[in-house]
Amino acid sequence: METVIKIRKISKVYPANIRALSHLTLNVPRGIFGLLGPNGSGKTTLIQILTGVIRPSCGSVQILGYDLKKEMQLIKKNLGYLPEHPGLYEDMRGLKFLQYMGRLSGLSKKEAQDNAKRLLKEVDLQKWESTKIRRYSAGMKQRIAFAQSLLNNPQIIFLDEPTKGLDPLERQKVLNKIKKIKEQGKTVFLSSHILVEIEKVAGCIAIISNGKLLFQGMIEEIKKKGGLSSVYRKVLIG
Structure with a gap:
């Protein structure tokens, strides 16, 4: 793999001397990768390191064969990132917002226009393209933030708690979009505390706590051990 x-x-x-991650070693295969752990376990810190938001204190990372410390600009061209609390320009209209963010990410005017139109349709927001974002529901805001993370057609998409605060219907829409991204041959790095959702979509799962890797395995292996909830409890509680 x-x-x-x-x-x-x-x-x-x-x-x-607050240690968020401690000598963590991990291989992420292509596909949907689920990162689990309790609050404060280091999930967001790890994603922020991998997306270049913060720097590690020590250690090394390679993404798509590029060295994180030396080739971050090349890496960023291939990354999309949906943080837990995405920043949106809520006085902008949906389509204009995506076009603007596309231009900021380095796309040509035509690329930004085309990608914005396509992604609005993919996240089922084309009917609200002329509506100001502040009038969107929480689920709609999350979906347009998701669309923003895909503007540059990334090979790897990092999603930090992408369904947090959403109702069941909106959560399912996000999960369906994650599956479609995987079908395109791309990788989704998904951080969540909702075990059922991770078990539905992820092919490989890792569990961390106190900044340390406690478990990594394929979903088929996990199901043979009684399912993700059972493995999660055993790993964290013993």
Whole structure:
């Protein structure tokens, strides 16, 4: 199985010696990768390192064969990122917002227009393209933020708690979109605390706690061990 992200002994220590990650080593295969862990386990810190938001204290990372420290600009051209709390320009209309963000990401005017139109349709927001984002529901805002993360046609998409705060229908729409991305041969790095959702879509799963890797396995292996909930409890509680 092809490995698209290689993480070797990554640590992140904040001031006052607060350790968010501790010598974490992890291989992420192509497909949908689920990252699980309790609050404060280091999930968001790891994603922020992999997307270039923050730097690790030590360790190395390769993404699509590129070195994170030396070739971050090349990596960013192939990445999409939906943070847990996405920033949206809520006084902008949906289509204009995506076109604007596309231009900021380096797309030509035509590319930004075409991609914005296509993605609005893919996330089922084309009817609201002329509506200001502040009038969108929570689920609609999450979907347009998801569309924003796909503007540059990335090979790897990082999603940090993408269904948090959504109702069941909106959650299912997001999960369906994640599956479609995988069908295009791309990789989705999905962080969540909702075990059922991860089990539905992910092919490979890792569990971290206190910044350390406790478990990694394929979903077929996990199902043979009684399912994700059972494995999760055993790993964290013993």
